[in-house]
Amino acid sequence: MKLHISLFQLPDGMYVATCAEIPMCQVLRKNKGHAMQDVKKLIRRFLEERRAENRPFVPELHEFEVEDASSV
Numbered sequence: 845m846k847l848h849i850s851l852f853q854l855p856d857g858m859y860v861a862t863c864a865e866i867p868m869c870q871v872l873r874k875n876k877g878h879a880m881q882d883v884k885k886l887i888r889r890f891l892e893e894r895r896a897e898n899r900p901f902v903p904e905l906h907e908f909e910v911e912d913a914s915s916v
Contacts, residue, residue: 847903849883851876863887865903 848864861883863869873879
């Protein structure tokens with residue numbers, strides 16, 4: 845299964861890493877590498893718990909366009 849991680853830096857320098865398919869898998873770290881590493885651990889734990897509960901995880905993503913704020 846391929847999952848996607850979104851990583852961005854906040855104005856205070858902290859990094860947020862989130863799994864697009866599992867939004868509750870989100871971490872906030874001071875270091876970009878730690879954010880990536882920790883969100884991957886969280887994703888694996890989430891999937892293991894689902895598997896143990898015999899609850900399959902089938903992500904469903906939808907795309908949509910948003911007007912660029914600079915052109916408004």
